[in-house]
Amino acid sequence: MFKGFKEFLSRGNIVDLAVAVVIGTAFTALVTKFTDSIITPLINRIGVKQQSDVGILKIGIGGGQTIDLNILLSAAINFVLIAAVVYFFVVLPYNTLRKRGEVEQADDAQIVLLTEIRDLLAQSDGDSSGKHGGATTTTPPPEHGPRADAESQT
Secondary structure (H helix, E strand, O other), X not given: OHHHHHXXXXXXXXXXXXXXXXXXXXXXXXXXXXXXXXXXXXXXXXXXOOOOOOOOOEEEEEOXXXXXXXXXXXXXXXXXXXXXXXXXXXXXXXXXXHHHHHHHHHHHHHHHHHHHHHHHHHHHHHHOOOOXXXXXXXXXXXXXXXXXXXXXXX
């Protein structure tokens, strides 16, 4: 029972997924703090007067309520930062390593195939005394043409 579970957990994809979730969670917290402490205050300064609930990124809807687009913009920036880091530091290197492994496997397969072909050719050369086609036939000399004339003069 535990053997099957251990095999399930030790497969490469499951372990990679677990590592990605842990690192992704930690990185998300880091990027969220970055956008909350640096990006959002910079966005809030765009066109907003001090102590004002209405500005370029805040829309007043009456009754003292506003729609704050700063939150949406911060979330979008947060997403783009996380996606860029995951792509450039996880996906791109992983794809490069995977392609390198596929090339090496293809080279190994080609070497095995070429070795088998060489062995078969060496075996067939040993069986037919170095001539292709096995049986040897002699062709009679031609009766007409330049070759016949040359052979008749000798």
